[in-house]
Amino acid sequence: MSALPDPAPPPVASLRGVAKSFGAVRALRGADLDLYAGEVHALVGENGAGKSTLIKVLAGLHRPDAGTVALDGEPVAFADTAAAMAAGIAVIYQEPALFGDLTVAENLFIGRQPKGRFGLIDRAAMRRDAAALFARLGVPLDPDRPAKGLSIADQQLVEIAKALSRHARVLVMDEPTAALSGVEVERLFGVVRALREDGAAVLFISHRFDEVEALCQRVTVMRDGAHVSTDLLADVTVDRLVRRMVGRDLGAMFPKQEVEPGEVVLEVEGVTREGRCRDVSFTVRAGEIVALAGLVGAGRSEVVQAVFGIEPRDAGRVRVGGRELPQGNPRAAIRAGVALVPEDRRQQGLLLDLSVMRNATVTRQRSLARFGFLTGGAERRAARDWSARLNVKYGRLTDAAGTLSGGNQQKVVLAKWLATDPKVLIVDEPTRGIDVGTKAEVHRLLSGLAADGVAVLMVSSELLEVLGMADRVLVMREGRIAGELDRAEATEESVMFLATGREAAA
Amino acid sequence: MNRRRLTLLTAPILALVLASCSGTTQGEDQGGGPGGDASADPNAEFETGLTYAMLPKSVNNPYFEASSAGAEAAANTLGGEFEYTGPSDASASSQVSYIDTLSQQATDVLLLSANDPNALCSSLEQARAGGTVVVTFDSDVDPGCRDLFVSQVDSDEVGLTLLEMAAEQIDATGEIAILSATANATNQNAWIDVMEAELASNPSYADMKLVDVVYGDDEDEKSFSETQGLLQAHPDLKAIISPTTVGIAAAARYLSGTEFKGQVALTGLGTPNQMREFVQDGTVTEFALWDPTALGELAAYTGAAAASGIITGAEGEVFTAGELGEFTVGADAVVTLGPPTRFNAENIDDFDF
C-alpha cells in the first residue's frame, strides 16, 4: 500500500523553482513539486503558504514568473486552463465554481458535452453519464436540477464528479473534504484509491492530518511560497510536519495571554437564519477570546453576519452590554461597539480599488469630518497613525489597497475596525492567506486586545489557531452549536469529533 | 442627513428662479410684437453679395434637399453665398444652437423651416436684432418672430384640392378618414379644419362622411400601423386622405400589399419619387403637392427682397422672384407659392423630386 512506485520513470508532473507575484505579493518564491504516477501526494502548509497558487500554476490559470512546469519530463507552458486540461490535468478547487443557471449535468460537462447527430448535444447521454458519475461517488444528486441553491457539500461533490469525469492523469484536490460528511469522505477516498491503482497521480491538499495519513504516500510541506520538505509519510510525524509548516515555535506563534474574563459583553440568544443556522446562543465576556469552530459550511460565518446585522435574522436576539441590537443594521451594531473583520478580505473587507487611506478611515468618516466636511488632512493623519500602530507596510497612503500584500491588507482591515474602538471584536478567519510573520503579529494583536478588555469572537478553520488562541471553543455542525469546550478540554480530536459527528477517519 | 442635503441641492436654485416674481399665471403676460419700421422701396435692385443660410427641420431629408437646391440656384442667380446647414435630429433645441451660430456669423438671410413655433423665438429675435432677415418656409413660427413666411400653398386651397381629389375618386359617396402628421402640426390642422368646414357646408359633399382623424407623427412605421388600424376600425371606409408626405407613402405601401388595394382610395400630399411606384401599380390614382424646389427658390428671393429693402413684409407689397414671376405679400407677412400641383399617371414622370 505505502510502497513507492518504481522511481525510474520521470514524474508525471514536475514543478521546479516556480515563482509568482501579484503586485507586491510574492505568492510563490521557488516552489518544487514532483508527482509520480500511482501515488497520492499530500501538500500541506498553512493558509497563505502558496499551495493554491501552486496548483493554479499547474492548472494553467497563472503563468509563472520564473521556473518550469514539466509533464513526463517535457517542459510545458500552458496558455490557459483549457490547455492544461487537454494535457490531462484536472483540478478540484477549494471553492466550488459552478454555473448557477445551468443544470448539474451541464456543469459537469461544460465545453465537452456528449455530441449526437449534427453536433447537437446529446442530453440523454449527458444525463446518463452524470448519473453514472454520481453513482460512482454514491451521491444522490439530480443531474437535471440547476446548480443554483446546492449546499456547499453538494457543490463540492459536483466539482469532484467534474474532475473525475475528465479521466485525468493528474488530479489535484484542494481541500476537497472540507465540507463533506463522513460517508461522503469515505466514498471519495475509495474513488481516489481506485484512481491511484489505475496509475493516476493525485495531489491532495488538506488540513486534516488524519486524512493525509489515511490516503497519501508522500507529503510535501510548503511555507511562505517555498518548498520546505518532501518525505515519505511513513518517515515523518505529524508534530514534525506542523513545526515545518509553522516554521517557528508554537508558543511564539500563539502568544496567548492569560486574562481574567470580565462582564458578559456580547449575548447571542437563539439566532436563526433559515437554511443557514438554527437556534445559536452563546455569550462572550470582556477579555475573553471565544472561537467558533466547525467545518466549512457549518454556518459559522452566517452566525457572525447575523450578529453584526449584515444579514437579517429570522429569529433570535443579540445584546451588547445589555442593550439589544436592532435587526439587520450594521450601523447600529458599529455604534454599539461591535466590529466585524469579515471572512473574505477582498470581497467583504476591502475597497480594493480605493486608497489605503480611504480604507483605513471608511468606518470613521463621520467622526473625522469637521462641520460635515472632510478635507483629507484628518483622514491622512488617522490613517497614518493606525497604519503605524499596526505596522502596515505600504508605499503611499494613496496607493490602492489592492496593491498591498495579503498580510498588510488584513492589517488595514483590522486598522479600520480598531479605529472604531470596539467593545466586541468579531474576526472571521483572521489569518487566512497571510504569511507566517504577519500571522503571529495578528495573534499577538488579538491577544493584546483581549488583555485590554475587548471581547473577541473568532471564527477560524485552522485548528492550531483555535486551540492556540481561544479561551473557549464553540463547535458548530450543520447550523447548530454542537458543543462547547473550554481551553483545557479543546484538542484536535475533541473539536473534530464535535464538528463532524464522527471519530477521526481511520 | 440625506434629506437635508437634497433640500440643500434644490433650494437655492428655486429661490433664484423664484426671485423677483410672484403669482404669474397663464394669460397675464405679453408684450413685444413685430415692429415694421423701415419703409419699402419697390423699385430697389436685389443686393448682390448677400449670405444665405438655409436651416431645415433636419438635414438628411430629401424634401429639404430639394428646397435647398432651389434656394441655392436663386442665391447663385442673385450673386450671393449659400449655406445649407442644420441638425441631424428634428428637434427645436438643436435648431436653436444653429440659429445662434448663424446669427453670430451675421448671415444676411436665414431661411428656416421650424421644428417648433415658439421655442426658436428668442434666438430668432437675437438674429434679427443683429440684422439678419428671417424668412420661414414650409413650417412657420410665431409671426412676431420672423420677417416673412413663404407658404407652400394657401390653406384653403390645399384643403379644397384634397377634398376634391377624394370626391372624384369615390364619386363623393361614403366614409373617409384622414391620416395626418402630428396632432399639433399647424399646417395639417389648418387644412383639416378647411376640409371639415367644406364637408359640412358644401351640398355636393353631403354623402361623404369624415369618420376619423388619426396621427402618424410623420413616422413611417407609425403611419403604417395607423393606416392598418383605420381599416380595421372602419370596415366601410372608402377613402383615406393623408395631407403629409410620410403618411401617404406609408399608407400607400400598406394598401399596395393588401386586399384593400384599389378598393380604398388614397390621396393626399406626396412626392412624385416616393409615390411613382404606387401610381403605376394602381394603388393611388391622384395626389398633390407643391414643388419644394420652387418653394426654396421663392424663399430665397423673398429673403433677398427683404434684405434689399424691396419689401418690408407689409400686406400688398409686390416683388419679382426670378422666373417664378411676381408675388404679393399677404396678411401676416405671408407669401404664397401657389396652388398645389396634382400628380397622376399622365404627368408623374415629368417630375423628379
Add this chain to the structure above:
Amino acid sequence: MTAVEARSDSATATGSAVLDLVLRFRALGLVLALAVLVGVTASLNPRFLSGQSVRDLLFAAAVTLLLACGMTVVVLTRGIDLSVGSVLGLSAYVTGSALSATGMAVPLALLLGLAVGAVCGALNGAIIHFGRVPPLVATLGTLYVLRGVVYFAAGGSRINASDLPRAFLDFGSGHVLGVPYLFAVSVLVLAAVGVFLGRYRAGRDLYALGSNPEAARLAGVPAGRRLMTAYVLSGALAGLGGVLYAARFGTVDASAGYGIELDVVAAVVVGGVAIFGGSGTALGAGLGALLLTVIDNALPVLRIDQFWQQAIVGALILAAIALDRLVSVRAARALRRKGSHVD
C-alpha cells in the same frame, strides 16, 4: 445503493419540476398575456384576427424579433449591444444602395446585409474583448460612430421603392401560406439561434460565461472566442434586419432603425432574459418582441390613445423584471429548502 437510487429518483422529480416551473412559467406568462391581449382586442374588433391584420402584425414583428435573437445571445453573456439600430441603418443603406445599383438577387442581398452586420459586430466584439471596454460603453460608442457613418454615406439622399428591384420588393411584401417571407426568415433565425443556444457546446458556453465568468475560465471556456461569436452574431442579425427593413419599407434613409435598440432591449427583458446574463431563451425574447408588437398594433385598433403606447411598454418592462425577481427569489428559496433535505 438502491436506497440511494430511490432518493435520486425522487430528487429528479422535484428538481426538474422546480426548474420547469420557472422556465415554463416565464414562457407561459408571455403566451397568456399575448392570448389575453389578442382575445380582448379581437372581441372588441373581430377584424383584428383577419388574415390581413395578422399578416400586418407579423410584418411589423419580423425585424424586432430578429434583432431580439441577436440581443439575447449578447445579454446572456452579461453584455448588451446598443449599436443594433445603427448597424441596422448602415446595413439597410448599404444593401439598399447595392440593390439599386446592381439589382442583385434577394439571397445575395441577405448575405450582404449579414456580412455588413458581422463586420460591425466584430468591431464591437474586438473593442469589448481586446480593449476590455465594458459592453455598454463600447456599443454606446459604436451606436454614435456607425450612425455617423450612415449620415456621411447617405446624407440627405433616400433610396426609394422605385430604385429597388421588383423581386426584392416582392420579397418584402410577399407571403407564403399567409406568413410573410420576412417573418418566416425571422422565425427560421429564431429557431436556429434557439437550437444553437440550447443544444450546441458553443451556445451553452455563452450561458456559462454569463452565469459565472470566473468559473467559465476555470472550466476552460474560451471566453474571447465566445464573446466574439456573440457580438458577431448580434451584429450579423442586425445587418440581416437591415435588409428586412429595406424590403419591408421600400424606402431607406439615413435614419433607418434610429432608436430601435431600446425596443429590442425591451423585448428581450420582457421576454425573460436576465439583464445580467446566464438565463433566458431566444424563444422568450421572441415572444417578448411579439408581445410588444401586438400591443403596438392593438392600441389603434382598440382606439386607445396612441400616446399610451410607450408608457405601457415601460410599465411592462418594469413588471417583467420585478416578476422575474420574485420568481427567482421563490425558486431559490425552494431549491435551498430542498438542498437541506438532501443533506
Add this chain to the structure above:
Amino acid sequence: MTDTAKTGPRLREAARTLATWDAAIIAVTAGFLIVASVSVEHFGTARNAGYIVLDLAPILLLALTMTLIVTTGEIDLSVASTVGLTGAAMGAMWNGGMALEAIMPLAVLLGAALGAVNGLFVTGFGLPSLAVTIGTLALYRGLAYVVLGDTAVADWPRPFTGWTLGRIGESAVPNVLVPLVLLAVICGVLLHATPVGRSIYAAGANPVAASYAGIAVGRLKFWLYVASGAMAGLVGVLWTLRYSSARADNAAGLELTVIAVVLLGGVSIFGGKGALPGVLAAVVLLVSVQNALRLAHVSTEALTVVTGSLLIVAVLAPNALVALRTALRRRRPTANGRTA
C-alpha cells in the same frame, strides 16, 4: 469578467492612469478652447461663450447627479424622460391656470418623486438599474405624451423665459451660470469632501465591503436617485422656460449624451472611480467642439462620429496603456531569468 489573477498590477496601473485621465481631459479641453479661439472665427467671443453655457447647462446639470450615481456603480437612463415628463406636467399645470411660482417647485418635486420610483425599484426590490431605468425611460416619456399629447404649451411669461436667456446686469455672464456653478460646487464638495462622498466611492468600489463598514448602501443609492430625479425636474423647468415650449419630446435622447460625458470625464461605469472636474471638463469639451464645428461649417455627421470615438477611446486608452506596460514588464523577468 476581469482577470483576477492580474488584478493587482492592473488595478494599480489603472488607478494611476485614471488619476491622470482627469488631468488629461482638463488639459485637452483647455487646449481645445485656446486653439479654437484662435483659429475659429467668432468662437472666442463673450457672446459665443454665453451660447456655449446655455447649450451645456442641461447636460452639465444632469451629468452632476449622473456622476454620483455612476460612481456608486449604478446608472440612470431615465433622466431625459424625466425632463420631458416634468416639462409636460408644467405645461398641463400652466394650462390648468396655476401660478408659475407654484408650478416650478412642484415640477422639481415631481422629478424627485420619479427618481424615488427608480430608487425604489433599484434598491428596494434589488433590480438591476440598467433594466429599471430603461423601463422608466419608456414609461416617463410615455406618460409625458399622455399628459400633453402632441401639443406644445408655449405661452410662458416673458420675465421667466427671459431670465433663462438673460445675462447678469451689464456683464456678459449668463444668468444660468449662477445655478450651474452653485450646483457644481455643491455636488463637487458633496462627492469629494464629505462623508457622503466617501460613502459613494466606497459603495461603488465594493458594495459588500461598504455595507460591512456600516454604510447603508441601499439608502444612499435611493437618495441619489431622488437627487437625480429632482435635478432632472429642475432641468425640465429650465428647458421649458429656455425654449418657452413645454412638449412631451423635450430633451429626448439626452440621456445618452449625459452618459457619454460622464464616461468621457473618466468615471468608471463599474463605479468607485472618477471625479467631478473631469466630467465638467468633458461637458465643456463636447459642447464647445459642437459649437466650433458649427462655426467652422463642418457637418454634424462628423460630430456624431467624434462623440462615439471619444467615448470608446476614453475607456480604451487607459486599458491599452495598462496592457502595454504589463506586456513590457512580462518581458523583463524572462530576460532576467536567462541571465541568472
